[in-house]
Amino acid sequence: xxxxxxxxxxxxxVALPVAADNAANADQAWLGLSLMDFQYKEFSxxxxxxxxxxxxxxxxxxxxxxxxxGLLVGIEGSYxxxxxxxxxxxxxGRPHRTRTDETFVDVxxxxxxxxTPASKVYLGGGFRLWDxxxxxxxxxxxxxxxxxxxxxxxxxxxxxxxxxxxxFSLDAQLTYPLNxxxxxxxxxxxxxxxxxxxxxxxxxxxxxxxxxxxxRRLEVAPFYEYWQLGRSPDVTVxxxxxxxxxxxxxxxxxxxxxxx
Numbered sequence: 001x002x003x004x005x006x007x008x009x010x011x012x013x014v015a016l017p018v019a020a021d022n023a024a025n026a027d028q029a030w031l032g033l034s035l036m037d038f039q040y041k042e043f044s045x046x047x048x049x050x051x052x053x054x055x056x057x058x059x060x061x062x063x064x065x066x067x068x069x070g071l072l073v074g075i076e077g078s079y080x081x082x083x084x085x086x087x088x089x090x091x092x093g094r095p096h097r098t099r100t101d102e103t104f105v106d107v108x109x110x111x112x113x114x115x116t117p118a119s120k121v122y123l124g125g126g127f128r129l130w131d132x133x134x135x136x137x138x139x140x141x142x143x144x145x146x147x148x149x150x151x152x153x154x155x156x157x158x159x160x161x162x163x164x165x166x167x168f169s170l171d172a173q174l175t176y177p178l179n180x181x182x183x184x185x186x187x188x189x190x191x192x193x194x195x196x197x198x199x200x201x202x203x204x205x206x207x208x209x210x211x212x213x214x215x216r217r218l219e220v221a222p223f224y225e226y227w228q229l230g231r232s233p234d235v236t237v238x239x240x241x242x243x244x245x246x247x248x249x250x251x252x253x254x255x256x257x258x259x260x
Contacts, residue, residue, distance in 0.1 A: 051088025197230015
């Protein structure tokens, strides 16, 4: 409910009477570089922090937007990969620290409507893949996990200010995973797939755009995204009973893009 309240407050900005640059509503394609501060936490059934992963993850972003009358179609894709710090514990409760290789692939497609020259709303869906490779350290073996899910999305963008070739707006988006899963390989047992719980998430982007003399556009877009996945049911694998704990991911970052 808190996420829905935040999104509703952000979308309420569509009522602001801001005049828009018509060029901003033309067909556009963007190519950019991203840097994300990845913050991931897993919790026990009692809400105790089990482990966390933190660190910068660089990547690239591609997007395209087409306007046809009052309708618009958008597609976004990103690929990020990097190594972050792992701080957690072993099965017997002993502290354990290592590094984790993270890879993220995110694709979003949405269809929307231009309410005014300064505001739009949209609905859509996407796909997210997350490879989590916990590296061996201190005699403890590593573990590779792959998370995948489709998701629904709903959001809107409101122009907040523009002038002198500058344009600043806010894009707020609510997401909801569909049947998220986590697959891992256990020695001697092959691949095991765990069904995770679906919880609502949020993405906020505040793009600042500058029209260049060449006619192209430069965009600096700070962003925040929040994902949460519920605990999986227990699964028996040989003599082991395993599950994936509840998790929360809070990512802050920025993307620098050139528009064509």
